[in-house]
Amino acid sequence: MKVLVTGVNGQLGYDVMNELNKRGYEAIGSDITESNDHFSHYVQLDITDQEAVESVLMSVKPDVVVHCAAWTAVDLAEDDDKVEKVKAVNTKGTENIALVCKKLDCKMIYISTDYVFNGQGDQPWDPDCKDYAPLNVYGQTKLDGELAVAHNLDKYFIVRIAWVFGINGKNFIKTMLNVGKKYPQVKVVCDQIGTPTYTYDLARLLVDMAESDQYGYYHATNEGGYISWYDFTVEIFKQAGYTTEVLPVTTEEYGLSKAARPFNSRLDKSKLVKNGFKPLPTWQDALSRYLKEIEY
Numbered sequence: 001m002k003v004l005v006t007g008v009n010g011q012l013g014y015d016v017m018n019e020l021n022k023r024g025y026e027a028i029g030s031d032i033t034e035s036n037d038h039f040s041h042y043v044q045l046d047i048t049d050q051e052a053v054e055s056v057l058m059s060v061k062p063d064v065v066v067h068c069a070a071w072t073a074v075d076l077a078e079d080d081d082k083v084e085k086v087k088a089v090n091t092k093g094t095e096n097i098a099l100v101c102k103k104l105d106c107k108m109i110y111i112s113t114d115y116v117f118n119g120q121g122d123q124p125w126d127p128d129c130k131d132y133a134p135l136n137v138y139g140q141t142k143l144d145g146e147l148a149v150a151h152n153l154d155k156y157f158i159v160r161i162a163w164v165f166g167i168n169g170k171n172f173i174k175t176m177l178n179v180g181k182k183y184p185q186v187k188v189v190c191d192q193i194g195t196p197t198y199t200y201d202l203a204r205l206l207v208d209m210a211e212s213d214q215y216g217y218y219h220a221t222n223e224g225g226y227i228s229w230y231d232f233t234v235e236i237f238k239q240a241g242y243t244t245e246v247l248p249v250t251t252e253e254y255g256l257s258k259a260a261r262p263f264n265s266r267l268d269k270s271k272l273v274k275n276g277f278k279p280l281p282t283w284q285d286a287l288s289r290y291l292k293e294i295e296y
């Protein structure tokens with residue numbers, strides 16, 4: 001199996017490449033930078049450049065594209081002068097890839113987010129729910145990317161994830177460890193609920209999907225229950241051996257961020273098991289393995 005992965009300089013793409021290499025598949029990585037120190041099979045690709053996408057994909061002729069590249073700076077995406085760029089990357093870039101996958105008749109795995117929903121209520125979101133109502137620019141552009149995939153292809157997986165952490169990039173855990181080292185106490189929101197996703201564990205699932213033909217919409221995070229960012233921070237400090245005090249605050253008390261955030265990021269993952277996929281380990285176990293991999 002030959003697989004082209006986008007966004008390999010980021011958290012998820014990096015781990016997907018490692019998982020493919022580990023399993024002996026032919027993996028070609030791509031990202032916007034000219035070169036990459038980690039992977040020998042690497043090609044520079046700006047996904048907003050339709051001609052470049054066509055030319056790279058047509059020459060690689062992958063069996064599967066795992067599309068991890070995205071604009072992920074959620075607050076910055078709200079700036080008036082950034083909106084067009086965010087659309088170009090998350091929506092047009094995804095459509096560019098989908099159109100060539102159609103020509104090649106290859107599989108496409110698109111990584112999306114719970115931000116396509118409005119984040120209200122307390123029920124877990126079903127992967128086939130169509131009540132889309134993104135709260136911010138990032139969510140809208142990722143949703144439009146999903147629609148471009150679903151409208152153009154039959155052989156696709158749309159996999160929504162949340163609260164992502166991986167070795168290769170910035171994330172909540174790294175931020176909290178830095179802050180927790182400097183200050184005796186930190187305030188963390190306790191009314192946004194979800195489950196973290198360790199990219200190392202997700203990469204295993206995505207390669208299992210690449211091997212299968214159980215197409216459709218999926219939700220995938222680690223197991224271990226739904227928690228708040230406050231709960232997550234308490235466990236991060238506990239496992240890291242920090243004595244930093246964690247104070248729970250509401251989103252309102254914490255103060256507004258530029259982009260509205262969903263309160264309910266609970267994702268129903270039961271379809272994974274129904275369709276024969278192995279679920280991810282618990283987030284507590286993932287955190288413990290992650291802390292052994294990073295320096296803090």
Ligand SMILES: NC(=O)c1ccc[n+]([C@@H]2O[C@H](COP(=O)([O-])OP(=O)(O)OC[C@H]3O[C@@H](n4cnc5c(N)ncnc54)[C@H](OP(=O)(O)O)[C@@H]3O)[C@@H](O)[C@H]2O)c1
Pocket residue numbers: 006007008009010011012013030031032045046047048067068069070071072089093111112113114142161162163164165168169
């Ligand atoms: N992070 C989260 O909490 C989260 C939550 C839910 C869903 N997701 C989704 O999960 C996927 C992976 O996320 P991640 O955290 O691994 O993202 P990430 O670390 O930000 O990596 C994304 C990569 O895409 C690259 N990229 C940006 N614009 C590009 C372009 N025009 N052409 C080619 N590459 C480009 C980025 O390069 P630059 O850094 O140079 O821009 C970066 O290397 C994304 O689809 C994201 O939307 C993430």
